[in-house]
Amino acid sequence: MNNVRNQYYDAEGNNVRPIIVNVGNLPEYLSADDVQTTFHEFGHALHGLLAQSHYQSVSGTSVKRDFVEMFSQFNENWAFQPELLARYAVNAEGQVIPQELVSKIISALKFNQGFMTTELTAASILDMKWHELSAIPAEAYDDPSAWIDGFETAVCDEMGLISQIIPRYRTTYFNHIFSSGYCAGYYGYLWAEVLDKDAFSLFEASPNGVWNLELAKKFKETFLEKGGSEEPMVLYKEFMGREPDSDAMLRARGLK
């Protein structure tokens, strides 16, 4: 998603609407992964499009980094809902994708999640440990690679990581944190998943199913319209009535 212009109110009080674009280079037949990416980016787009903030700097997706992916990942939850599949997952003969196949896709998404969740968590902790350092000791400059390896091993030992699993990214090629601005923020992906799965669990638990217009309206008004104009936890508690709970995320990954 790209925001050419964020929504804002100008000096005359006019609500200047946003200009949001999603550009994708997709094959004619979408894989499950392509479908998820499309829903993901559309989630960001909705965040930008539905904004109702006063200032452009806190409008739409201009929120804290560990909050922004909640809305794109939240939108992914709709991709494999049977009612929605019937509207878009249709083959050339007009047949809707069989539920049996969808169940297999959903099961496959849970494959190896114990490993994946651990390597992600390990990378998040490693990132934080690097950013907790206030200085690099002089002896590190004698043999930097040995010192970096030693630091990483000590961090992994401290978190009790088993030898079969290493952090998702080793320090020397952990691009996200050293050159992409995710300094001490790599955990944001997993944290956003705690938030999006927890929020979606309200829709799943709703008596009239996930197509709950009233709840959707509350989601739009509490989160999407507010953007970064309020603290994420304040908005979250307003929507959920409580602080986040990681249970729904663990269930979605097949870990609970």
Ligand SMILES: [Zn+2]
């Ligand atoms: Zn995203």
